[in-house]
Structure formats: C-alpha cells, structure tokens
Amino acid sequence: MRRLLYAPLMFIQLVYQSVYLAISQIWANKTRSILTTIGIVIGVASVIAVIAALTGLKAKILSQVETFGNNSIIVQPRLPDMGPKRNLSWWDVRLRPNEFEGLLEHCPSIERFTRISEAGQQMVKYGEKAVQNAQVYGIEPAWHEIEHRAIVTGRGISVIDESRAVCLIEPELRDKLGMDKDCIGESIRIGFRNFRIVGVIEKRSDLEIGGGGQERYEIIIPFETTRKFRQEFWVWAFAESKSPEVLDEGVAELKFFLRRGRHLDPDEPDTFRVESLKSAIQTFNNIAIMVTLVAGGVVGISLLVGGVGIMNIMLVSISERTKEIGLRKAVGAKKSAILTQFLVEAVILCFVGGLVGLGVGKFLTLAIAHSHALLAKTYIPAWAVVLSFAFAGTVGICFGMFPAIKAARLDPIEALRHE
Amino acid sequence: MSQQANSTNSNDVIIRLQGLKRFYRVGVEEIHALDGVELEVRENEYIAVMGHSGSGKSTLMNVLGCLDRPSDGSYELDGDDVTQLSDAELASIRNERIGFVFQSFELLPQMNALKNVEMPLLYARNGWFGRSARAKGALERVGLGDRVKHRPNQLSGGEKQRVAIARALVCNPSILLADEPTGNLDSKTSENILELFDELHKQGQTIVMVTHERDVAQYAKRIIRMQDGRICSDLTKEQDEAKRQSGGDTSGKEKL
Numbered sequence A: 001m002r003r004l005l006y007a008p009l010m011f012i013q014l015v016y017q018s019v020y021l022a023i024s025q026i027w028a029n030k031t032r033s034i035l036t037t038i039g040i041v042i043g044v045a046s047v048i049a050v051i052a053a054l055t056g057l058k059a060k061i062l063s064q065v066e067t068f069g070n071n072s073i074i075v076q077p078r079l080p081d082m083g084p085k086r087n088l089s090w091w092d093v094r095l096r097p098n099e100f101e102g103l104l105e106h107c108p109s110i111e112r113f114t115r116i117s118e119a120g121q122q123m124v125k126y127g128e129k130a131v132q133n134a135q136v137y138g139i140e141p142a143w144h145e146i147e148h149r150a151i152v153t154g155r156g157i158s159v160i161d162e163s164r165a166v167c168l169i170e171p172e173l174r175d176k177l178g179m180d181k182d183c184i185g186e187s188i189r190i191g192f193r194n195f196r197i198v199g200v201i202e203k204r205s206d207l208e209i210g211g212g213g214q215e216r217y218e219i220i221i222p223f224e225t226t227r228k229f230r231q232e233f234w235v236w237a238f239a240e241s242k243s244p245e246v247l248d249e250g251v252a253e254l255k256f257f258l259r260r261g262r263h264l265d266p267d268e269p270d271t272f273r274v275e276s277l278k279s280a281i282q283t284f285n286n287i288a289i290m291v292t293l294v295a296g297g298v299v300g301i302s303l304l305v306g307g308v309g310i311m312n313i314m315l316v317s318i319s320e321r322t323k324e325i326g327l328r329k330a331v332g333a334k335k336s337a338i339l340t341q342f343l344v345e346a347v348i349l350c351f352v353g354g355l356v357g358l359g360v361g362k363f364l365t366l367a368i369a370h371s372h373a374l375l376a377k378t379y380i381p382a383w384a385v386v387l388s389f390a391f392a393g394t395v396g397i398c399f400g401m402f403p404a405i406k407a408a409r410l411d412p413i414e415a416l417r418h419e
Numbered sequence B: 001m002s003q004q005a006n007s008t009n010s011n012d013v014i015i016r017l018q019g020l021k022r023f024y025r026v027g028v029e030e031i032h033a034l035d036g037v038e039l040e041v042r043e044n045e046y047i048a049v050m051g052h053s054g055s056g057k058s059t060l061m062n063v064l065g066c067l068d069r070p071s072d073g074s075y076e077l078d079g080d081d082v083t084q085l086s087d088a089e090l091a092s093i094r095n096e097r098i099g100f101v102f103q104s105f106e107l108l109p110q111m112n113a114l115k116n117v118e119m120p121l122l123y124a125r126n127g128w129f130g131r132s133a134r135a136k137g138a139l140e141r142v143g144l145g146d147r148v149k150h151r152p153n154q155l156s157g158g159e160k161q162r163v164a165i166a167r168a169l170v171c172n173p174s175i176l177l178a179d180e181p182t183g184n185l186d187s188k189t190s191e192n193i194l195e196l197f198d199e200l201h202k203q204g205q206t207i208v209m210v211t212h213e214r215d216v217a218q219y220a221k222r223i224i225r226m227q228d229g230r231i232c233s234d235l236t237k238e239q240d241e242a243k244r245q246s247g248g249d250t251s252g253k254e255k256l
C-alpha cells in the first residue's frame, strides 16, 4: 500500500528532478546548447513562417472571393497546351465582343453575365489636375450584380448608357482630382475624350499580384464605349450561375457555347478558359497543399539535421560526463533516473530551440506581412505553434533516446574509472 | 586459516559474506579477484582491509557497496540476500544503506559543496524536500559548515574528501565504505580525515576502510588482511599488532 502511494510521488519527483538537472546542465553549457539547437530553430521558424504565409494568403483570397459570391464563373482566353492551335498567339485566341451573343438563351444554368473590356491606362484630367495611368474598364450592367461593389453616390452603369461617354470613378480619384463630394454630372477628360461622371463606386479590395501599395485608380465605363478608345481590345467575362448547385452545369454550358462559336472540333482543346471561382479556390488549395508538402519536406530535413545535432551533442556530453554518470549510479541513481535525465535534457534543448524558432518565425511572419499587400493577413495560427512544439518534442525524444539509453546502461564501476 | 575477531552479539550483523567469489574473464584467462571470502561485519565495527596490490580489496569493496555483483557465494546486507536483487533494487540499497568514499573524491566540479552533498538525496525516496538542510547538516558533521558554497576547485584535498564523506553520510547509511580514503592525501591531512572517521565511529557509524598504510590501519579496531582474493587474517588491532611484531605473519605485509 505504501509502495503504491509512493509510485506516483516518485514519478513526479523523477520528472521534476530531471528537469532541474537538465536545465542546470544546459545553463552550464550555454554556448554549446545554443549552437546545438540552431537546426531546430531553423526548422521551427520555417514551419511557422510557411504556415503563417499560407494561412494569410488563404484568408485574403477567401475574403476576396466573398465579394464575388460563390456562383461566379470567369471566362478568359487561353492558349491550348497541345494540338495545332498551341502555336497561336494570345491575340489570335482573344475573346471577341460578339462571341457572347445569345449566350443566355443557350446556357439555361447561367443567370447573368457581363463582358469586361480593357481600355488600358489613360490619363485623367479635371481642370488643372491630372492623374496618369488610370485603368479603364468597360462593363455591362449585370456586372454590378455579379461583383458587389457599393455605389457611394449616383448610379451604376445601366442599359440606357449604351455607348455614351459616362463613367464611374472611385472616391480616391475624385479626391485626387480635387472634386466636390458630390461630383455627379461633372465632366472629366479621359484620354482625349470628355466623360460625364454618373456615379462613385467603392474601391476594389486589393488582389493585386503585381507591386502592391502604389496608387491605382479604376474607371468604369459602359462596355460599348470602349470602342471610343480603341477598335480592338481585350475582353473577358464574368458569369453567374442560377444557384451554387448548377455551377458545374453552367461551366459546361459556357464551354459548349464558346466551342460551338469557335467551331472547335471535338478532339481539339479549348482555346479559352472557363473556371468557377470555387474551382479556382480549389486550385489554390491544391497549390497550398503542394507548397505545404514541399516546405514540410524542407522543414523535415532541417529538423532531421537539428535532431542529429542534438544527438551528437548528447553523445559528446555523455562521454564527457561518464564519470558523473558513474558517480550518480554509485550514490543510488536508477537506470530510469539517468535515462530520464538525459532524455529530458534533449527534449528541453529542443523546446528551447522551438521557443527561439517561434520567435524567429514570428519575426519572419511580420516581415512577410509587410512585404506584400497580398500577404497582409499573414498570421500564426495557434495550431501551428502547438504543431511546431510537438515536432520539437518528438525530435528531442527520438534523437535523445539513443544517447540516454547509452548513458543509462553504463556500468557504474567502469564509468567511475573512466578518465 | 582465518581467525574470527571475537564479537559480543550475533544479532547485530550488518554484512555476512559466505563463499563470495568474483571472477573476471580477460581473454581466455579467468582472474579470481575474489576467491571465497567469508566475512561478518557487525554494527559499529571499524574495520581496516589491508593487502598487496591486486589482492582483491577494491573488488571486495565494490561488491560490498552493491556496485558489483559476485560471481558466486552469498551476500546478506541487514539480513536481505543482495545477490538476488534487481538493478533498481541495488540502486536503492546503494542510496539508502551504503555510503561510499573514493580515493579520488569524485566530486562534480561544476557544483558547490552543498549541491554535491545533496546529490544522493535527489535519488532518495523522500529526500527531495528539505534536502539542502540535510546536506548542510552533513557538511557540519564533517566540520565544513563554512564551506557550503565552495566549489571543489576552491577546496583543499582534505576538504574535498570531507565533502565526499558528508555525501556518503547524508542518507544515514548502515555502513560507510572507504577505498583508500587517504590515498591521495598527505599525512597531516590523512590524520584529520582519520580523526573524523574516529569521531563518526564513536557516534555509532559502522566503517570498512581499505588502506595500504599501517599507520592508517591503526585507527581501526579490526584489521583484515587479504591475499589472492581471500581473507588470510582477521584480527583485532591488538592481536594483529602482536602477531606482526612476533613476525608470525608476513602474508599481509604492507608494501612500503
């Protein structure tokens, strides 16, 4: 009975005493301990940074997608990977404005769609003030229902606008040009033409892959008005299925419709891309998994290297401390006490490495978050912290076990005789 | 061949060895380091073990200290047969019932005197709490109450050995084993250590000590001489002295 009561008490004492001994040992060899843990530090820091960046990127993209809704489908030109058409230029496969005629009749799962044209970068002038390089897009009225961007004042583009010289601007551009808050009806010069402002539209939340941060302005004009700038222009389209359930049908119908319009043979690949945002997210997720796996491999290797470093230093430490181990055994340390002492020492070394790694990872995360607008949401999820500590602990146990067993098995007399 | 020193009471036997053997195998050769040792140690005895180099004194001490297992024979410690115990049980015995003092002190250089003395308590069943008070008490017992914070390299040889003795005593062992405790010390310092042993013996401590020197052995009450792994003479100090002077015994003559 007494023995039974003692057992858990002894165990607690064993652990406590091992931690105590291990910490004093690590403290006594500070420099060596720090050098030893560098592998673990790098491993954990990279786990943290990669996970944080991916989590942030995902959060950003998901928040982006929310503004589109999950019925959205995007239509873009594409060069096929194979077949005779693979040698065409992008210009040859461009979408043409008339390609979409009769689309809604032929695609019963599609609720609405809008063509979007690119009228390029233009100079905008209002009185004396001018802004270089405003991006001008042409849209159709359905665009407002697909991309939910709030109209701050005035109205959106509507059917009555046809090919008139009207436009929507963003509040930032309005302020930059020094206009009144209520600028509806004012006339601005875009390129060489005068446009009347009919509405102010909220700025698009950033999803720019190119250099973020610098000022960019978007001006929105009716689709047909694009012809006032150029005869030929890039076109793509946004469509929305009637419900999330028929999203895949919508994609298939669109593909069929476009293939027929382009007279593609059944064995020819598409010369365009029709993709739902949902599948784009899927694609992103797949890429994220790939990146995670590759990063995981790198991290695994660095943890392995770190682990071997720990094992090496533990072996050195044990051969240096053979006499000490012999003495400890001579005064009554059991095998289990010696084993725990060295195992705990290895694990604590790894945890220290993990802790430093976490700090470095946090620093890297901050750096990443500031490096690019797309990564601004980068943060370290709690599970990543737990995961990296679990990793560090496992490395400590795995690589500390062999040296610890070696120490525990030493014969006290021989160990004491060791020089 | 071996004469038993007269005893008062047979109930207080701490150690009983019967036909104890320890063989070492080196290549094809078998070395009989201990070759049938018969010995009884009673409570509060003070024994000096003498003999030529290689006669098996250290081997005997290691077996007595449960650091080593005999190849054959029986060893009873406080009435328990030690030869049958597991490694873990032997470790507990070393911790609780045996205090071992080494020729070369064996202090841990990175720890101060107090921490060195505390060490056995770390492994004791209920040594964790109050261990520094107990260690301090042990240091005071060996007269080093004012050297608590000193590290081994800040202590003289004699002081180091005192710290080692305090460490051996801290768990209140049944028996104190010392293998040439004065072997690394000059004669003056040796005297101090031996006076301490005397003191401990007066307080009731049982002591077995290995030595080469007759002067050292004179502090003990009983002198055992070994030869070729056996005890060849086991006498009280007075008997041993008489026998030596009559020139009757040369077997255990100390080397000079």
Ligand SMILES: Nc1ncnc2c1ncn2[C@@H]1O[C@H](COP(=O)(O)OP(=O)(O)OP(=O)(O)O)[C@@H](O)[C@H]1O
Residues within 6 Å of the ligand: B024, B025, B026, B031, B032, B033, B051, B052, B053, B054, B055, B056, B057, B058, B059, B060
């Ligand atoms: N680990 C070992 N392997 C083989 N032989 C050993 C071993 N340890 C001791 N011996 C042998 O056993 C015999 C007794 O050795 P022991 O150390 O007990 O002698 P000792 O009486 O203590 O000698 P000394 O006075 O020199 O310390 C010696 O012949 C020695 O060579």
Ligand SMILES: [Mg+2]
Residues within 6 Å of the ligand: B057, B058, B059, B179
């Ligand atoms: Mg010896």
